[in-house]
Amino acid sequence: MTGQPLIRLENVDKHYGALHVLQDINLEIPQGQVVVLLGPSGSGKSTLCRTINRLESIDSGTIYFDGTPIPAEGKQLAHLRSEVGMVFQSFNLFAHKTILENVMLGPQKVLKEKKSDVEPRARLLLERVGVQAQADKYPSQLSGGQQQRVAIARALAMEPKAMLFDEPTSALDPEMVGEVLDVMTSLARDGMTMIVVTHEMGFARHAADRVIFMADGQIIEDAEPDQFFTNPGTDRAKDFLSRILTH
Amino acid sequence: MDVLLDESNRQAYLSGFTWILLLTLVSAVFSLVLGVILAAMRVSPIPVLRWAGSMWVQLFRNTPLTLIIFFCYFGLFSTLGFKVSNNITVNNFWLGVVGLSVYTAAFVCEAIRAGINSVPAGQAEAARAIGLTFSQSLTMIVLPQAIRTTIAPLGSTLIALCKNTTIVGTIGVIEASTVMKDLINSNGDAVIEVFIMFAGTFAVVLIPTGYLFNWMSRRWAVKT
Amino acid sequence: MPTTRRFAVATTVIAICTMTVLTACSGGSSSSSGQGIIEKAKTTGTLTIGVKSDQPGLSLKTGDNYEGFDINIAKILAKGLGVEAENIQWKTTVSINREPFIEQGVVDLVVATYTINDKRKNVVSFGGPYYVAGQALLVDKDSPIAAPGQMDGQVACSVVGSSSASNMEKSYPNVQLQLFDSYSKCVTALSGSGVQAVTTDNIILAGYAAQPHNVGKFKIPGEPFTTEPYGVGLKKSDVAGCNKVNEILAASAADGSYKAAYEQALGDSGLPFTPLDTSLLTNCPKGV
Numbered sequence: 001m002t003g004q005p006l007i008r009l010e011n012v013d014k015h016y017g018a019l020h021v022l023q024d025i026n027l028e029i030p031q032g033q034v035v036v037l038l039g040p041s042g043s044g045k046s047t048l049c050r051t052i053n054r055l056e057s058i059d060s061g062t063i064y065f066d067g068t069p070i071p072a073e074g075k076q077l078a079h080l081r082s083e084v085g086m087v088f089q090s091f092n093l094f095a096h097k098t099i100l101e102n103v104m105l106g107p108q109k110v111l112k113e114k115k116s117d118v119e120p121r122a123r124l125l126l127e128r129v130g131v132q133a134q135a136d137k138y139p140s141q142l143s144g145g146q147q148q149r150v151a152i153a154r155a156l157a158m159e160p161k162a163m164l165f166d167e168p169t170s171a172l173d174p175e176m177v178g179e180v181l182d183v184m185t186s187l188a189r190d191g192m193t194m195i196v197v198t199h200e201m202g203f204a205r206h207a208a209d210r211v212i213f214m215a216d217g218q219i220i221e222d223a224e225p226d227q228f229f230t231n232p233g234t235d236r237a238k239d240f241l242s243r244i245l246t247h
Numbered sequence: 248m249d250v251l252l253d254e255s256n257r258q259a260y261l262s263g264f265t266w267i268l269l270l271t272l273v274s275a276v277f278s279l280v281l282g283v284i285l286a287a288m289r290v291s292p293i294p295v296l297r298w299a300g301s302m303w304v305q306l307f308r309n310t311p312l313t314l315i316i317f318f319c320y321f322g323l324f325s326t327l328g329f330k331v332s333n334n335i336t337v338n339n340f341w342l343g344v345v346g347l348s349v350y351t352a353a354f355v356c357e358a359i360r361a362g363i364n365s366v367p368a369g370q371a372e373a374a375r376a377i378g379l380t381f382s383q384s385l386t387m388i389v390l391p392q393a394i395r396t397t398i399a400p401l402g403s404t405l406i407a408l409c410k411n412t413t414i415v416g417t418i419g420v421i422e423a424s425t426v427m428k429d430l431i432n433s434n435g436d437a438v439i440e441v442f443i444m445f446a447g448t449f450a451v452v453l454i455p456t457g458y459l460f461n462w463m464s465r466r467w468a469v470k471t
Numbered sequence: 472m473p474t475t476r477r478f479a480v481a482t483t484v485i486a487i488c489t490m491t492v493l494t495a496c497s498g499g500s501s502s503s504s505g506q507g508i509i510e511k512a513k514t515t516g517t518l519t520i521g522v523k524s525d526q527p528g529l530s531l532k533t534g535d536n537y538e539g540f541d542i543n544i545a546k547i548l549a550k551g552l553g554v555e556a557e558n559i560q561w562k563t564t565v566s567i568n569r570e571p572f573i574e575q576g577v578v579d580l581v582v583a584t585y586t587i588n589d590k591r592k593n594v595v596s597f598g599g600p601y602y603v604a605g606q607a608l609l610v611d612k613d614s615p616i617a618a619p620g621q622m623d624g625q626v627a628c629s630v631v632g633s634s635s636a637s638n639m640e641k642s643y644p645n646v647q648l649q650l651f652d653s654y655s656k657c658v659t660a661l662s663g664s665g666v667q668a669v670t671t672d673n674i675i676l677a678g679y680a681a682q683p684h685n686v687g688k689f690k691i692p693g694e695p696f697t698t699e700p701y702g703v704g705l706k707k708s709d710v711a712g713c714n715k716v717n718e719i720l721a722a723s724a725a726d727g728s729y730k731a732a733y734e735q736a737l738g739d740s741g742l743p744f745t746p747l748d749t750s751l752l753t754n755c756p757k758g759v
Contacts, residue, residue, distance in 0.1 A: 078378045105377070338665075432567065
């Protein structure tokens, strides 16, 4: 807030073999900002999102979170990850644990909170995302939309400083996309710092503070949503938008 | 059938299978613990551990058990002086347990590793993403799910272990197969009866064990 | 009776079956049915002799060649019966098939660490004893152990199921027993730290001690603590053959060939030569 960005990437490079997936990325994200990463598939937007909690390593450059460089491994890395919530395309709820256990696991095992303290908060979070009735079920008994909302609750239970969403609605049936986006929109309104990789242009237009457009591992455009959607600055963005919006 | 009615023969039979049971149970515990550690090493993020785990498996899985047991006595004990007890029978038992455990652990490790690989990668990723350490995500998230697909192969490994315990007879633990050979040598007229009694005892114990493990794997598999 | 009977099972089954069949058919057609070894040697110029194949110093088969004290004795007997050494047909026997082989005429003579006892005398005749063995200890050359009574808490090694092992167990319960499936493993273990003595018949121990790679490493201290007279087995009915065997043995003791037979095979063993006691050659069946 006070000058220092919550997330800062400096000269970040990454290769997959011969493929240069992230090319000299520089990016600052202040606290409370909602950033949507757009771009054609293979543009590096998912990879960029995953480097921020180091689910992907980087070859060179530095990523700062809350002022300190992200540690490479060990306990410090685990601690950093506990401060950055992550929501995956395929939900990844722990299959052998109930919904409630999924939400409570992190606070109990990572933050070492007492069960009696965690449980009311977990139930409150489930209520907030609208799946309180499913608390004792197993993930496979829930619909995709419900599972993804639980995944958001699970991330929120850690009281993270920022949330990463890696295509959170791509694996959902169309009728379930709305319920997940609603939860994300309300999070955005509450001031959560969010980085969202998505193809949902509606969300980008209405809930985001900033749109970053990537192609071939580079940031091509970095603009406010209105400006990006009405008057994109590059041909590649225009081309991308025309294909998405007419679709 | 007179052979089987003789009191000293019955004692020998019982003590033979007691050794089999003890060797199996104690080695099963050690090889399970060791196998889990090895499997953890093989999927760990640290290259040296992965390499060491893999070497262990390659070395012991591809060495005949007879040689390992032989080495435990003549190498470990006789030459290097590794000793657990001054009682030769107890000592030979533990030498056998060492041999059986290091050998069986290689198979346990591979069964568990296959189980770990059957757990979707996203489970471990999600575990790491909420801040669980490698060992936490392994023990709380991955292994409990892996164990279900591991039950059946672990059952086969246990059955193999039980039969393999007879090899410890070669270093002087008078287990069932040694008793059997001795009884057959001194009762040349009852070869078939003696054989059927000993082989039958193994079958009576091991066949239900196989069914039990299959049942457990089916029962636990449904839940997820 | 040192019993190394472990490969015997299959052979035994076959032998016993065969024996039963022969008995049932009253196998009178067997080549040597009424014939003694003296006639067989005279008419055919050959003899089939049953020997062990796995006892260094006594009777060890390497390739097609048999070597050792038992083999030397067998050659002396053959020579005495007028059969050249190269005309001897060697037949590998194990402890458990010696009686059946003699009864069926598979072999004419058995010289195979064959302890004379009354039970066996019911079935076969024994020439000899050509050697009086006894259970003893093989220990490291620097070991203070001289008798099993000094081994309380220490480890003696023998073969599973052997009479040496059970004798040790009964007579010296305070001595721990390490059991393997062969004496050669016991001797290997004796070189290490786990075993303080190997026990079986002294002459068998001597055979292992005389192996080139063992020479000078071990000794056989003290007196044997059992008596195992080794005899030459032949058909129970062949009394003349039996007496002839004793005659040849006595002659060999007199002319030095008996001593030469021992020295050639076991001279390096550390077990001193004992002259043949010809007064013991009294086991042949009386009469006829």
